[in-house]
Amino acid sequence: MLYRKLGNSDLxxxxxxxxxxxxxxxxxxxxxRNEAVEAIKxxxxxxxxxxxxxxxxxxxxxxxxxxxxxxxISRDQVQILTKFGMRWDLAKGDFAMHSKNNSGEDIDVxxxxxxxxxxxxxxxxxKRLDTDYIDLYQIHWPDSTTPIDETFEAxxxxxxxxxxxxxxxxxxxxxxxxxAEKTLELVSNQIPFSMVNxxxxxxxxxxxxxxxxxxxxxxxxxxxxxxxxxxxGYQFQQGDHRASHKHFQPEFxxxxxxxxxxxxxIADQHNVSLGQLVLRWTIERPGITVALAGARNAExxxxxxxxxxxxxxxxxxxSISELVERF
Numbered sequence: 001m002l003y004r005k006l007g008n009s010d011l012x013x014x015x016x017x018x019x020x021x022x023x024x025x026x027x028x029x030x031x032x033r034n035e036a037v038e039a040i041k042x043x044x045x046x047x048x049x050x051x052x053x054x055x056x057x058x059x060x061x062x063x064x065x066x067x068x069x070x071x072x073i074s075r076d077q078v079q080i081l082t083k084f085g086m087r088w089d090l091a092k093g094d095f096a097m098h099s100k101n102n103s104g105e106d107i108d109v110x111x112x113x114x115x116x117x118x119x120x121x122x123x124x125x126x127k128r129l130d131t132d133y134i135d136l137y138q139i140h141w142p143d144s145t146t147p148i149d150e151t152f153e154a155x156x157x158x159x160x161x162x163x164x165x166x167x168x169x170x171x172x173x174x175x176x177x178x179x180a181e182k183t184l185e186l187v188s189n190q191i192p193f194s195m196v197n198x199x200x201x202x203x204x205x206x207x208x209x210x211x212x213x214x215x216x217x218x219x220x221x222x223x224x225x226x227x228x229x230x231x232x233g234y235q236f237q238q239g240d241h242r243a244s245h246k247h248f249q250p251e252f253x254x255x256x257x258x259x260x261x262x263x264x265x266i267a268d269q270h271n272v273s274l275g276q277l278v279l280r281w282t283i284e285r286p287g288i289t290v291a292l293a294g295a296r297n298a299e300x301x302x303x304x305x306x307x308x309x310x311x312x313x314x315x316x317x318x319s320i321s322e323l324v325e326r327f
Contacts, residue, residue: 196226276303
């Protein structure tokens with residue numbers, strides 16, 4: 001496993017980090033709690049020391065699963081990355097979406113990052129995770145109804161209290177990051193990035209490189225699309241958000257699989273899966289510090305972890321990049 005420091009901090013994380021969105025079940029059809037716990041444990045045994053979660057993932061379920069999975073592991077040997085700013089239990093802030101919880105009940109989700117809300121959310125997260133501090137605390141989405149300085153003054157207070165070690169953002173653009181930094185130093189930005197979704201390379205990635213901010217790439221496998229296992233007509237479970245996502249429509253799937261067919265010889269040469277090759281390429285991309293990879297079971301988790309050990313030559317990386325550019 002490769003380990004890298006976030007920003008200018010001394011917080012070291014695994015370059016492949018366990019992404020625990022699907023573990024929470026919400027928007028992924030369902031979750032098997034025991035399998036999710038075993039997946040995180042297997043991931044840790046394979047060298048993945050960092051886990052990224054959020055309260056909204058299963059409305060607390062994902063954080064509870066993470067807390068259960070790390071019991072018995074020395075706390076200073078694992079890094080917990082969680083978030084704040086998405087409320088399903090408070091109708092305040094920017095309306096985000098209508099959804100259903102894991103019980104099939106209707107919920108409305110809001111993006112809200114007011115001072116008191118953040119303090120409350122942190123306490124709830126600490127309880128669910130069964131820990132007394134969070135390594136990296138990240139705002140989940142921008143909230144236009146709350147001044148950015150108010151949000152990060154609250155996070156700063158949590159850092160002073162020792163409940164949070166470092167602050168990060170998710171889905172912030174360069175301008176929003178610069179505004180937040182007037183109040184509190186950030187170490188990272190978690191943004192969507194994959195071979196077929198590279199819009200952040202235009203402005204946000206250059207800003208992060210120039211200002212020594214780490215990038216945590218989420219959905220580097222494009223929610224499973226870049227594993228090569230999704231074909232036109234693929235049947236998703238009821239409640240799986242991918243069924244209506246633009247990247248899972250037949251034309252986009254065919255175009256993506258054509259790209260994967262071209263890079264498959266490199267995967268075959270290294271005796272690895274397409275998903276593993278994609279993850280390895282991702283953490284070689286300029287500015288990308290971490291690739292977040294989710295897993296439903298222990299086998300998937302171990303395969304993701306092993307991707308960090310693939311020895312790609314510069315020629316192979318450049319060859320893959322050229323094919324991606326043509327996409």
